[in-house]
Amino acid sequence: EIVLTQSPGTLSLSPGERATLSCRATQSISSTYLAWFQQKPGQAPRLLIYATSTRATGIPARFSGSGSGTDFTLTITRLEPEDFAMYYCQQYGYSPWTFGQGTKVEIK
Amino acid sequence: EVQLVESGGDLVQPGRSLRLSCTASGFNLDDYLMSWFRQAPGGGLEWVGFIRSKGNGGTPDYAPSVKDRFSISLDDSKSIAYLQMNTLKTEDTAVYFCARVISDWMSVADYWGQGTLVTVSS
Numbered sequence: 001e002i003v004l005t006q007s008p009g010t011l012s013l014s015p016g017e018r019a020t021l022s023c024r025a026t027q028s029i030s031s032t033y034l035a036w037f038q039q040k041p042g043q044a045p046r047l048l049i050y051a052t053s054t055r056a057t058g059i060p061a062r063f064s065g066s067g068s069g070t071d072f073t074l075t076i077t078r079l080e081p082e083d084f085a086m087y088y089c090q091q092y093g094y095s096p097w098t099f100g101q102g103t104k105v106e107i108k
Numbered sequence: 109e110v111q112l113v114e115s116g117g118d119l120v121q122p123g124r125s126l127r128l129s130c131t132a133s134g135f136n137l138d139d140y141l142m143s144w145f146r147q148a149p150g151g152g153l154e155w156v157g158f159i160r161s162k163g164n165g166g167t168p169d170y171a172p173s174v175k176d177r178f179s180i181s182l183d184d185s186k187s188i189a190y191l192q193m194n195t196l197k198t199e200d201t202a203v204y205f206c207a208r209v210i211s212d213w214m215s216v217a218d219y220w221g222q223g224t225l226v227t228v229s230s
Contacts, residue, residue, distance in 0.1 A: 001172075032213075032214070033215075035216045039153075043222070044205055044220040044221060044222050044223060045145075045153060045217075045220055046218065046220075047217065047218050047219075047220075048143070050210075050214070050216040050218075051216075053215070056218060057218075067133070078230075088152065088153055090153070090155075090216075092215045092216050092217075095169055096155060096171045096172060097155040097171075097215075098155065099152055099153040099154065099155070100152075101152050102152050104186070
């Protein structure tokens with residue numbers, strides 16, 4: 001099973017600042033198989049990025065993904081008030097599909 | 109508009125069974141895989157399993173934690189995906205989400221339902 005470790009656990013930032021979230025895998029993942037989700041309390045996860053760097057439908061350009069091998073990054077260039085939420089990375093190329101434990105982006 | 113609506117969540121005793129439904133609209137079930145995920149209270153996301161469309165063999169895959177206890181099936185005529193959960197354990201307590209998966213080669217879940225709560229307790 002591929003274990004994904006996200007860091008930091010919590011990111012305290014102000015609106016307008018840049019957020020950089022990390023996701024590290026225990027083994028190499030094809031870039032085709034890495035996604036990022038956003039989740040707000042009481043809501044379903046929302047797909048932001050798939051195939052490492054492809055934005056899902058309707059996702060603003062301030063969200064971008066990068067990485068390869070075992071190290072992947074989600075960047076939010078300028079935080080908007082609605083971006084404060086939990087973020088999860090997920091690999092879906094190798095069974096069982098697995099998620100990271102999440103990074104909470106909170107208002108400083 | 110793509111919509112997924114889960115139902116069937118309940119309070120159930122350990123060892124009992126429960127079936128969840130996921131009613132899909134806005135797309136053809138036969139063109140996608142369907143997957144179930146869950147989230148324990150205050151916890152992270154966990155994949156439960158998926159099923160390929162009947163046109164692509166209808167074969168499933170499950171997480172080790174639920175294999176041999178849970179099964180996923182499809183009723184194309186009703187656009188419903190089911191999650192049959194048997195021999196439930198307290199650790200199965202979670203919000204269960206169904207999701208549409210783009211394809212077998214790009215198996216990311218692009219649309220999710222709002223979830224249904226399953227509580228396993230005596």
